[in-house]
Amino acid sequence: MASTANAFSPSLSYNLNTKTKSSTLKPSSPSFFQTRSNVSVRGLCSVELNRGRVAVSRSSRIGLRICASTAELMEAKAPTIVDVDLGNRSYPIYIGSGLLDQPELLQRHVHGKRVLVVTNNTVGAIYLDKVVGALTRGNPNVSVESVILPDGEKYKDMDTLMKVFDKAIESRLDRRCTFVALGGGVIGDMCGYAAASFLRGVNFIQIPTTVMAQVDSSVGGKTGINHRLGKNLIGAFYQPQCVLIDTNTLNTLPDRELASGLAEVIKYGLIRDAEFFEWQEKNMERLMARDPNALAYAIKRSCENKAEVVSLDEKESGLRATLNLGHTFGHAIETGFGYGQWLHGEAVAAGMVMAVDMSYRLGWIDSSIVKRVHSILERAKLPTAPPETMTVEMFKSVMAVDKKVADGLLRLILLKGPLGNCVFTGDYDRKGLDDTLRAFCKS
Amino acid sequence: MASTANAFSPSLSYNLNTKTKSSTLKPSSPSFFQTRSNVSVRGLCSVELNRGRVAVSRSSRIGLRICASTAELMEAKAPTIVDVDLGNRSYPIYIGSGLLDQPELLQRHVHGKRVLVVTNNTVGAIYLDKVVGALTRGNPNVSVESVILPDGEKYKDMDTLMKVFDKAIESRLDRRCTFVALGGGVIGDMCGYAAASFLRGVNFIQIPTTVMAQVDSSVGGKTGINHRLGKNLIGAFYQPQCVLIDTNTLNTLPDRELASGLAEVIKYGLIRDAEFFEWQEKNMERLMARDPNALAYAIKRSCENKAEVVSLDEKESGLRATLNLGHTFGHAIETGFGYGQWLHGEAVAAGMVMAVDMSYRLGWIDSSIVKRVHSILERAKLPTAPPETMTVEMFKSVMAVDKKVADGLLRLILLKGPLGNCVFTGDYDRKGLDDTLRAFCKS
Numbered sequence: 001m002a003s004t005a006n007a008f009s010p011s012l013s014y015n016l017n018t019k020t021k022s023s024t025l026k027p028s029s030p031s032f033f034q035t036r037s038n039v040s041v042r043g044l045c046s047v048e049l050n051r052g053r054v055a056v057s058r059s060s061r062i063g064l065r066i067c068a069s070t071a072e073l074m075e076a077k078a079p080t081i082v083d084v085d086l087g088n089r090s091y092p093i094y095i096g097s098g099l100l101d102q103p104e105l106l107q108r109h110v111h112g113k114r115v116l117v118v119t120n121n122t123v124g125a126i127y128l129d130k131v132v133g134a135l136t137r138g139n140p141n142v143s144v145e146s147v148i149l150p151d152g153e154k155y156k157d158m159d160t161l162m163k164v165f166d167k168a169i170e171s172r173l174d175r176r177c178t179f180v181a182l183g184g185g186v187i188g189d190m191c192g193y194a195a196a197s198f199l200r201g202v203n204f205i206q207i208p209t210t211v212m213a214q215v216d217s218s219v220g221g222k223t224g225i226n227h228r229l230g231k232n233l234i235g236a237f238y239q240p241q242c243v244l245i246d247t248n249t250l251n252t253l254p255d256r257e258l259a260s261g262l263a264e265v266i267k268y269g270l271i272r273d274a275e276f277f278e279w280q281e282k283n284m285e286r287l288m289a290r291d292p293n294a295l296a297y298a299i300k301r302s303c304e305n306k307a308e309v310v311s312l313d314e315k316e317s318g319l320r321a322t323l324n325l326g327h328t329f330g331h332a333i334e335t336g337f338g339y340g341q342w343l344h345g346e347a348v349a350a351g352m353v354m355a356v357d358m359s360y361r362l363g364w365i366d367s368s369i370v371k372r373v374h375s376i377l378e379r380a381k382l383p384t385a386p387p388e389t390m391t392v393e394m395f396k397s398v399m400a401v402d403k404k405v406a407d408g409l410l411r412l413i414l415l416k417g418p419l420g421n422c423v424f425t426g427d428y429d430r431k432g433l434d435d436t437l438r439a440f441c442k443s
Numbered sequence: 444m445a446s447t448a449n450a451f452s453p454s455l456s457y458n459l460n461t462k463t464k465s466s467t468l469k470p471s472s473p474s475f476f477q478t479r480s481n482v483s484v485r486g487l488c489s490v491e492l493n494r495g496r497v498a499v500s501r502s503s504r505i506g507l508r509i510c511a512s513t514a515e516l517m518e519a520k521a522p523t524i525v526d527v528d529l530g531n532r533s534y535p536i537y538i539g540s541g542l543l544d545q546p547e548l549l550q551r552h553v554h555g556k557r558v559l560v561v562t563n564n565t566v567g568a569i570y571l572d573k574v575v576g577a578l579t580r581g582n583p584n585v586s587v588e589s590v591i592l593p594d595g596e597k598y599k600d601m602d603t604l605m606k607v608f609d610k611a612i613e614s615r616l617d618r619r620c621t622f623v624a625l626g627g628g629v630i631g632d633m634c635g636y637a638a639a640s641f642l643r644g645v646n647f648i649q650i651p652t653t654v655m656a657q658v659d660s661s662v663g664g665k666t667g668i669n670h671r672l673g674k675n676l677i678g679a680f681y682q683p684q685c686v687l688i689d690t691n692t693l694n695t696l697p698d699r700e701l702a703s704g705l706a707e708v709i710k711y712g713l714i715r716d717a718e719f720f721e722w723q724e725k726n727m728e729r730l731m732a733r734d735p736n737a738l739a740y741a742i743k744r745s746c747e748n749k750a751e752v753v754s755l756d757e758k759e760s761g762l763r764a765t766l767n768l769g770h771t772f773g774h775a776i777e778t779g780f781g782y783g784q785w786l787h788g789e790a791v792a793a794g795m796v797m798a799v800d801m802s803y804r805l806g807w808i809d810s811s812i813v814k815r816v817h818s819i820l821e822r823a824k825l826p827t828a829p830p831e832t833m834t835v836e837m838f839k840s841v842m843a844v845d846k847k848v849a850d851g852l853l854r855l856i857l858l859k860g861p862l863g864n865c866v867f868t869g870d871y872d873r874k875g876l877d878d879t880l881r882a883f884c885k886s
Contacts, residue, residue: 112849112850113850113851114850158601158605162601165670165676165677166670169670169672169673169676169844170672172843172844172848174846174848174849174850174851175846175847175848175849176849176850193640196679197636197640197667197677197678197679198676198677199676199846200665200666200667200675200678200679200680200846201679201680201758222643223643224640224643227608227609227612229612229613230612232643233608233612233641233642234608234640234641235640235642235643236639236640236643236644236679237643237644315643315644400615401612401615403617403618403642403643404618405615405617405618406555406617406618406619407555407556407557407617407619408556408617
């Protein structure tokens, strides 16, 4: 049932097979991080750790760019590395605890001598010094500037973006500088778009500090800002040099933010990875309790799913749109209800429930999936319905400017078939959509 | 002496050979447009017109995308077509008189059913209706919106750009829409950047209506806006679907704008095409008198030069920077003197004189080139010195944020060797720069 992406196909189906791009071995259990002794670094070399003996075998595909410091990395704690395979714009996602204490990881991706760290007042207060240290330790030629933006989705706008440009220009940064995004999805999206636009494009690095950003927004190169009439309407596809996920940064994440990120984790299971969904059903309490191994596994598996989809369809001509399950309804909630009232993942959770409801009304899935989605979201303490103030008209108004509208037709991601299968389609009975909206809105 | 582009080479030299990317026959005289009967369309097919007989021979390289309507185009007036060869982002530049009366030319590059024309109050008043007609004639499924911006470089800013986004979003345009830039360089740069950013990228078409835009800014995908501290500091590399140059639009161009555009024409001769420079020396009065054939030839030859450079170095890692001869000094004039006081080409003309002066001080060119540059600029009624209010400090302050600064080193385009040769280098005696700045500034 697998199908290639095609912008002109009225309906695309995707199956649940996860063909992992990452070169890491598929873990048989979530304790992978603790027990594995065989890792592979960017597909370039595989390293066996066996009683202190390090054997490096390299593939001839690219070279030994990463392997040079493998032994050093191993002495700290080797990151898991998931590749995003985009030809000459490919990059690694490093995942692990304490990665900000491994300056070499970050420094190998810095171009030029000048760095601008973009962060917000919340995250900056905790991690800015650490990141500056990681950028400059043993590297005295690099100078680091920073710009600290106000925290929150409501500041993801052009006025705030201009503060990044102001700082970059006033600091006389040139084309060989590197922007570093330190924060959640809002910071990553804004810093990425600023990097895409400053001098028509400079290097940038993502250091996501929320589950949401680690499993979704920092990977794949979607950057941008909101417009008062809709989310992410202005932006660019622009890939980072690397994504560095230090899972220790989750220790300071508020509970509500943690849950918000899990909405995207759940999404990957629903759209393409039933096995991962089943693992979540068994382990949701561990995730909510911040079990480091469970979180690390969920992040890795999510990044693998995202990396594979992005590699196949960078510019969202088809397949990539499936990552937006629940997002069309969710964006309407965020826009209609006011940015920042609900977190992105909370809106997506309610949006997924609506998309699942509509899929069921269309006869495309059976009721067991509806129940399982409700159940797992409730266990993640996520909403399963939109805010009571949302009306049918508010949904319709915002959904009309969704980026997935093509020549006036709203295409949606809906589940179809067994768990782990979805379609991206404009070919659905409009009554199904109307019925869903009416079922979830009082007026 | 030819050299490949290399971002890390301290000094790059480029020779004067013009290896034309265009598939048009090299004209032996500027009356080419009138007399030729053998044209080739995008390298795909060659068409011989011989007493009404049309014979089409096609190459097997790509297909017959353009040729389908060749006979129809011939009945009107076939455009000259210069290719910009950028792999799957390649596009044609159509050059000819009356091309806006050939709707098919434009319509084949419109994607989707919705078009947004971005223009200014000056150009829009004259050509908007004509362009809307060309977009919709025989094509009732297409609807056209327009946004009319204030005219002038001083409006090339974020506030004005937001008006384009506002219009696009309020009109509920989707990803399958097409933006059309109708105007000079400011409109082309802003519309292009808006197209690059709206929904992370939609199609766009350039319809440049000034010599400046026709020979330079509409070709090659540089888009962007100014920041109060410098020109074009925020933008994107984003290629159009096509560039349509109707030379009839020059009939309404003010004299000063005409001369401004000729500064860029002269630039191509100086940096890489001595033969073209010599042709200009013979034909400057014809150009100033708007002889249609002379203008068409100058536009075509300029586009060929630009297309070749852009094809070799789209992202300006080396070679492409040579197109900025005089622009570093020129941008300082525009920024220091205030946007819009001098036209871009006027500032570039004075900047070229300064670059040539510095090249001579460094001993890199002989005095005959200095004299010839002065002479041709004077005949084009262009300035040969910066405004009297410019100071050494003003130049240095703006030049420090130039995009060609790399790790703090200002690289310049300077002439070196016989006419038609230049270098892009940071390897020059700083005294040469200081002496030039002092020679042209009172303080």
